[in-house]
Amino acid sequence: MLDNTDELAFEVEFLSCVVDKKKDFEVVDADSHFCEFVGIHYSKIKQGKLSLLDILVPQDREDVMTKICKKDSPYVYFDLYLKDNSSKYNFVHATAKNNEDSSLCQITFADVGKSEKKSKQLREKAKTMNHLIDFVTGGVCLFKVNSDMHFEVLYANEACCKFFGTTKQTVSRDSYRISDLVHPDDKSRALTAIGGAMATKKPIDMELRITTHKDEYKWVKLNSDIQRYDKKDNCPIFHAMLTDITELKAAEKEAEEQKEMLLKVLKNVPGPMFSTPFDDPFRLTVASSDFLKLIGYSRTELFEEYDGDLTKLIVPREVEVARHAIESDMENDKKVLRATYSLRTKGGKQLIVLDRRKVVELDSGKKSLIGMISDITSKNLDMYFES
Incomplete structure (x- = not known):
């Protein structure tokens, strides 16, 4: 404003x-x-x-x-x-x-x-800008942080008023506090973020919940920074943009629940099974117990020390060949994606494995790859001696 x-x-x-x-x-x-x-x-x-x-x-x-x-x-x-x-x-x-x-x-x-x-021109410009701000889909507001760490709204556009479940008239007439609307579980984080911005002069970028009605709330993304300081009490005045991310958070929650379900299934399914994101086919998100048994690493070692990066276990000279094979099959929309490469185990062995995968689409519309590796080392050796 x-x-x-x-x-x-x-x-x-x-x-x-x-x-x-x-x-x-x-x-x-x-x-x-x-x-x-x-x-x-x-x-x-x-x-x-x-x-x-x-x-x-x-x-x-x-x-x-x-x-x-x-x-x-x-x-x-x-x-x-x-x-x-x-x-x-x-x-x-x-x-x-x-x-x-x-x-x-x-x-x-x-x-x-x-x-x-000039004042008249600026007042007209301000009037126009404030009208434009009211058409912004995101919430725009100014709030002052009092000495008791309450966040008093000085201005809020129409979208912001909808977040707060109030009207512009009410905001301009009454003392309106955002701090009273922050979800109880998020208040501590909000206070920490505000205090940090006041101490470091750095902007705020966080997600929190705003209560709209009794037992109802919206997830919002808060981007805020200190605009100026009040001349009377030197309290900081923040300008803020609030974006409604409720649907996004719901989708993330659903995707996380589906991922957890997939995790439970794949962890216990027989065979060296694994899962990767569709757009990052060599970044493991899930690995079954038999997969871990085959490579000799614990789940902690694989996902914390190696960050789930399968390429760190593949013989370096074969990484690009394996990546090309999988990505080429993806581009050609093949039902089963295949690649053969050498995998290094924790014990120092090199296993020749056949990597086969299928594309699965979750209810959320997000795609993943579910795969299985087969140890074909002995088969390759048999072929070598028979040739």
Whole structure:
């Protein structure tokens, strides 16, 4: 949200002149800014060719003269419209300093016309941007972290209000706390993330649950960073984007449950069975007990020390050949994918194995490869001696 645009629009030009009140407010001296503003050469000023009254709005002349000539007022402050060199009237702030020993008065004008114009443009831009923000599907908000670590909402767009189960009117009218909506199991992580951002000035990127109704919540991805600090209490104000990832988390949960089910099946199925992701065919996700028995490694060694990377067990010179064989069969949509390569066991042996796999599609639509390796070392040796 864009706010406090006036602070961004500060642009002022100062101009000064000296007038003689007894000579019908004739301008008797001026700086170059004043001369440029009114469009008259300094020599003409010295010749008495300009009166202050000439560049005032006619109906304002009497009021300005009254203010400047106010008795016992060495300094006078007022606003007025001053005509520039294009005959356009500009809004200015004026400070008049009366000379106690003469009829002269020095007036300094602060031309805030540019500032006013820029402020108006920025306010219009802010208004437009805020309308656009309301059309954003993700939740956009500003929140302040108080000294008691409560997160008070200062602004929320329509999508964000839907997350919180409230309205923009309620947010602007009442004190609304995000911290009260964070799921109890996620509050500690949220506080840690906010505290970390305050300490390190680094942005927040996390997932958490927001309560929408009683016993109902949405999963949201929170991206947030400190925008500024409150001038009154120096509390940090964060801008945040919240994206609804409830469906994604549900899909992930379903996929994880299916993976767990597959794990249980493959762990106990007879034969050296294994599973890999469809897009990473040599990264093991599951290995049966018979598979582990064949290679001689424990489940911990295979998945923690070797990170489930099957290529680390294949004889190095055969890795690319094996990869090409599997990926080529995948590209040709073969029902059974095949590759033959040498596998190194923990005991130092090299087994020649036949790797056969099938593509399976889970209920979630995600594909995996389920395979089995067969030790064909003795068969290859028999063929060698028979040839």
